[in-house]
Amino acid sequence: xxxxxxxxxxxxxxxxxxxxxxxxxxxxxxxxxxxxxxxxxxxxxxxxxxxxxxxxxxxxxxxxxxxxxxxxxxxxxxxxxxxxxxxxxxxxxxxxxxxxxxxxxxxxxxxxxxxxxxxxxxxxxxxxxxxxxxxxxxxxxxxxxxxxxxxxxxxxxxxxxxxxxxxxxxxxxxxxxxxxxxxxxxxxxxxxxxxxxxxxxxxxxxxxxxxxxxxxxxxxxxxxxxxxxxxxxxxxxxxxxxxxxxxxxxxxxxxxxxxxxxxxxxxxxxxxxxxxxxxxxxxxxxxxxxxxxxxxxxxxxxxxxxxxxxxxxxxxxxxxxxxxxxxxxxx
Numbered sequence: 001x002x003x004x005x006x007x008x009x010x011x012x013x014x015x016x017x018x019x020x021x022x023x024x025x026x027x028x029x030x031x032x033x034x035x036x037x038x039x040x041x042x043x044x045x046x047x048x049x050x051x052x053x054x055x056x057x058x059x060x061x062x063x064x065x066x067x068x069x070x071x072x073x074x075x076x077x078x079x080x081x082x083x084x085x086x087x088x089x090x091x092x093x094x095x096x097x098x099x100x101x102x103x104x105x106x107x108x109x110x111x112x113x114x115x116x117x118x119x120x121x122x123x124x125x126x127x128x129x130x131x132x133x134x135x136x137x138x139x140x141x142x143x144x145x146x147x148x149x150x151x152x153x154x155x156x157x158x159x160x161x162x163x164x165x166x167x168x169x170x171x172x173x174x175x176x177x178x179x180x181x182x183x184x185x186x187x188x189x190x191x192x193x194x195x196x197x198x199x200x201x202x203x204x205x206x207x208x209x210x211x212x213x214x215x216x217x218x219x220x221x222x223x224x225x226x227x228x229x230x231x232x233x234x235x236x237x238x239x240x241x242x243x244x245x246x247x248x249x250x251x252x253x254x255x256x257x258x259x260x261x262x263x264x265x266x267x268x269x270x271x272x273x274x275x276x277x278x279x280x281x282x283x284x285x286x287x288x289x290x291x292x293x294x295x296x297x298x299x300x301x302x303x304x305x306x307x308x309x310x311x312x313x314x315x316x317x318x319x320x321x322x323x324x325x326x327x328x329x330x331x
Contacts, residue, residue, distance in 0.1 A: 029278050032085035032093040032111075033068045036075060036100045037223030044249060048264040049094065052271030073198075073224050075099045082107035092277050094270055097223055098172055101126060105137060112283045114273040115139035116266060117221075119146065120175060121288060130288045138283040139273055140266050141290050147246065148176040148220075149183030151259050154296065155216055155244045156187050158257065158314045162215040162242075164190045168205060168232070169220030171195055176220050199228055206235045217241045219250070229253035233302070240306045248297040251322055256302045257310075261291035295319040 033049075035042050046068075050060060058064045067088050069081040082103040085093055095104045096116040104113050105126070113136055115121065121141050127133035130141070156162060167173075167180055177193050184191045192212050194205045209217065217236055219225060225232065226249075233254030236243045245251070246260040269289070276286060296314075299322040303310050315321060 028062075029064050029092075030088065030090045031064060031066045031274060032088065032090035033066050034071075034078070034082055034085055034093060034095040034100050034104055035069070035223070036071045036073065036078060036097040037227050038072050039068070039070050041223065041227035042070075042096075044264065045096075045267045048267035049270055052268035053274070055268075056271055056275045058271075058275075071100070071223075073227060078103035079106065086111060092274050094274065098124060098126075101137070105135075109136060111136065112277045113137045113139075114270055114277070114283075115141075116270050117142050123175070127288060130290070132284065133286070133288050134284050136283050138286040138288055140269060141288055142221075142246075142261055142263075142266065146179070147260060147294070148179040148218075151244050151246065152180050152183045152189065152191075152218060153187060154259050154314075155218060155242065155257070156189065158310055159216060159242055159308075162189065164192065164212065164214040165216045165218055166192045166194050166209045166212065166214040166241075167218045167220065168194050168196065168209075168225070170197060170222045170224055172222065173220040180218065196224065198224070199231075202228065202231060202235060206239065209241070210239055214241070217243045219243055219245050219255070221246050226250075229255070237302070237306050240308075242306070242308055243302075248295060248320065251297055251299040251302070254299070254302055256299055256306075256308070258297045259294060261294055266291070298322065 053060065053064060060066060067085060067090060069085055071077045071081055078100050086107045090111060092112045092114060093104050094114045095101050101115045115126070115137060116139055119142055121127045122129060127137055152165065155165065167177055169177065181191050192214060194208055196202060196205050219232065229250050230253040233243065237254060243256045245255045245258040247263050248258045249263060251258055273286060277283060296318045297320045298310050298315060298318050300310070301322060
């Protein structure tokens with residue numbers, strides 16, 4: 001009897017790890033998606049991330065579940081939304097925009113976080129270094145701060161006569177504004193920073209821009225700007241102002257030119273980090289990636305609408321040109 005009892009105990013002890021392994025294998029990983037903007041405003045980006053997951057073999061609802069939370073541009077909601085996601089016991093949180101990243105970091109020090117976007121995550125105190133970010137945060141950086149001055153330079157090359165440029169952004173764009181001001185000194189351009197904090201501020205912002213007799217508009221990335229991109233483009237068109245963005249997606253809303261990385265590709269790449277983490281990698285050991293290729297894009301349809309001619313030399317340098325009838329032409 002003792003031998004039989006010992007055999008049963010031994011068998012159960014061998015089966016126990018298999019049972020636990022079976023439970024873990026049957027668990028569907030859960031991702032928390034925290035966005036400062038609206039669902040509609042970031043739909044192309046959400047779609048890119050989901051496509052990235054599909055390319056890695058994940059099927060949403062079957063192999064993975066995504067819990068979406070949107071602040072709709074109300075940044076004060078971010079801490080509560082981040083808390084909701086943590087309460088759901090997700091396996092990883094995906095988040096863009098600095099305020100949303102901070103909210104996620106404050107909500108948890110243990111759940112892995114994949115960030116998308118901040119221009120200088122080290123300078124902002126989000127990570128220790130790009131190579132070894134430390135803590136529970138890793139992901140991708142757009143280098144938007146470092147490229148801000150380059151965008152002003154390209155704007156001046158395309159329209160050499162401009163002397164006064166308005167920079168439209170939110171209160172969180174101060175780093176980029178400083179980079180632009182440094183570049184402006186070299187280029188001999190006067191920069192006027194115009195801050196918007198809500199959709200109600202746009203009309204007054206363009207009144208200020210008109211009063212200051214600016215000749216071009218440089219628009220900085222933010223959830224508020226992205227959500228109301230079409231309205232901003234329309235207001236700029238009424239003033240016949242050439243506009244420069246950091247993302248070609250804004251040109252679909254009527255922007256004139258952009259210089260920056262492939263945002264869609266970046267959001268798709270975020271799926272790689274999620275996959276690595278779900279397979280056991282620690283965020284602290286996953287280096288933060290930065291773009292290595294940047295695209296200069298022009299919208300000829302918008303140029304024609306506001307009566308501007310883009311120099312042929314700039315069009316030759318462009319990576320893409322949006323034409324009135326032929327869509328996007330790749331050079």
